[in-house]
Amino acid sequence: MKDKLIKIMSICLVLSFLTGCWDQKMLKDTMFLSTVAYEKKKGNKVLSTIAIRSYTSKEGTLVNKTYHVAGDSPRDDRTKINQQVSGIVMSAKKRIILFEDRLAKEGILELSDVLYRTPESPLTAKYVIVEGKPSTIVELQQVGEELIGEYLDGVVHTAEVNSLVPIETLQSLCTVLFDEGKGLALPYMKLNTENKTVDVIGTALFNEDKFSDITLNSDESKALLLLGNQKDKYMIMSHKITIHDQQYVVSYDVSDAKAKMHVKPDAVHGAKVIIPLNIKVSINEFTKNEMSSPALTKNVQKEIEKILQKKAEKVVEKLQKANCDFLEIGREVAAYHPSIWKRLKWRQDYKNISINPKVQVEIIHRGVIN
DSSP states (O other): OOOOOOHHHHHHHOOOOOOTTTTOOOOGGGGEEEEEEEEEEEEEEHHHHHHEEEEEEEEEEEEEEEEEESSSSHHHHHHHHHHHSEEEEETTTOOOOOHHHHTTTTTTTHHHHHHHHHOOOOOTTEEESSSSSSHHHTTEEETTTTHHHHHHHHHHHHHHTSSOOOOOOOOHHHHHTOOOOOEEEEEEEEEEETTTTTEEEEEEEEEETEEEEEEEEEEHHHHHHHHHOOOOOOOOOEEEEEEETTEEEEEEEEEEEEHHHHHHHHTEEEEEEEEEEEEEEEEEEETSOOOHOOOOOOOHHHHHHHHHHHHHHHHHHHHHTTTTOOOOHHHHHHOOOOOHHSSHHHHHGGSEEEEEEEEEEEEEEEEETT
């Protein structure tokens, strides 16, 4: 009995020193931010358009409430929002961050500071550059049965799975921006005013943290991911080709792709980079004819190879014009060619080096009927 009493008293003594949850945040007092859009406003102000999820009083279903505030910084905007809502705004469920292309030209790192300093910010949130005013997208509030945050997240995820845009998150963004041997590229979208939806139209290229105003279209974005060994689960491409004065449409799945990198010093350009890219494709559409003839198959293969070679060269040209080392050539040079790396100032000299992609295509499957 005495031992039992001592144990109880010891427990009570320990409990008296525990502080408890002094920093708790009650869900009933919390308003969850699902999507935020930043755009430029006169007087160096940042206009934030924020979608906050809440429940309807009758049906208990989720709805969006959209707020517009303009301040000196995103944190200033957040403070002003908290003065307008009946609760504390939290970003724990934020999925998508939209940047106006005009604002992104001035840099996105400074605008992201509040996200990195807020503990509840989700590290898997996606960055998207928008052509025009991103506030018009948030103001849709809902597309079909989906709230705007879930809808945008689904659109970007689908584009990533189909190898249309690079995969970047809040967590990975800084590792790219603070590495001299890397370059940033983000999804690029615009509002579809006719259907009241959004279209992913390609990829936006960055010079450090500033949008270069240079973009890649859908096919060029796919070529970019092939050159960077970043193909995701699917990649479907389609071209018009001409063989013996007859025009065909050929569509195919990229079954496998592998790019390598060979770097050597060059007296004129500082460095010469050759990127052999081997692509294996499966034909899933070939109009007007069957591919039963080996000669025809070979001609189709050559035509696809020519088209992809031109696209790869165009991508490299745009990367260097934007001063965006997305292919991480700088990391390759720093790791395996330190003498070249020490001789060059990579941020300035990257756009002048010689980069030559060499595309080779192999058709491994011609379709069920063949």
